[in-house]
Amino acid sequence: MPSPPPILSTTSPSDLTTTTTTFHLTPDEFTTLLQKSTASKSTAYCPYSNFRVGCCLLTTSGTYITGANVENASYPVTTCAERVAFGKAITEGHRGFKAVAVATDIAPPASPCGMCRQFIREFCELSVPIIMFDGSGGYSVMRLEELLPLSFGPEALGVASQTKAADQPSASS
Numbered sequence: 061m062p063s064p065p066p067i068l069s070t071t072s073p074s075d076l077t078t079t080t081t082t083f084h085l086t087p088d089e090f091t092t093l094l095q096k097s098t099a100s101k102s103t104a105y106c107p108y109s110n111f112r113v114g115c116c117l118l119t120t121s122g123t124y125i126t127g128a129n130v131e132n133a134s135y136p137v138t139t140c141a142e143r144v145a146f147g148k149a150i151t152e153g154h155r156g157f158k159a160v161a162v163a164t165d166i167a168p169p170a171s172p173c174g175m176c177r178q179f180i181r182e183f184c185e186l187s188v189p190i191i192m193f194d195g196s197g198g199y200s201v202m203r204l205e206e207l208l209p210l211s212f213g214p215e216a217l218g219v220a221s222q223t224k225a226a227d228q229p230s231a232s233s
């Protein structure tokens with residue numbers, strides 16, 4: 061069984077430098093992902109679990125798109141924060157993603173569920189970092205290919221990858 065990734069600290073300059081260097085993010089991008097994913101937790105609709113999840117996507121064009129979990133009285137109908145965020149991004153025309161951030165209130169950090177890993181796989185390069193922030197200043201980072209090894213994607217069905225190096229969102233209102 062693979063060992064879990066190290067728990068890093070959002071207040072450690074060396075951790076931040078290592079993360080931003082490894083995953084080709086600017087310090088400002090990392091900080092914005094932290095702030096926006098954390099803030100998005102307050103937009104969650106989760107009266108049943110009270111388990112708030114915030115998500116923030118960074119596109120390759122520099123746009124941030126947020127989401128949060130939306131629960132339902134019929135529990136399986138619930139949608140996770142990641143799928144809410146990607147749904148917004150995709151319908152706004154975004155196709156290139158540089159990073160995915162997910163924030164919860166627990167520690168150690170929670171990782172995207174299996175369904176969301178597959179959902180992310182449809183639209184992201186396997187090297188895209190998934191940054192998981194916990195509720196007490198800790199975080200972990202794993203690439204999509206580490207969270208979802210041997211993954212199944214559009215290519216297997218003869219469809220070109222949906223990811224684009226240059227995100228060029230279509231005009232939207």
Ligand SMILES: [Zn+2]
Pocket residue numbers: 140141142172173174175176177
């Ligand atoms: Zn999920």
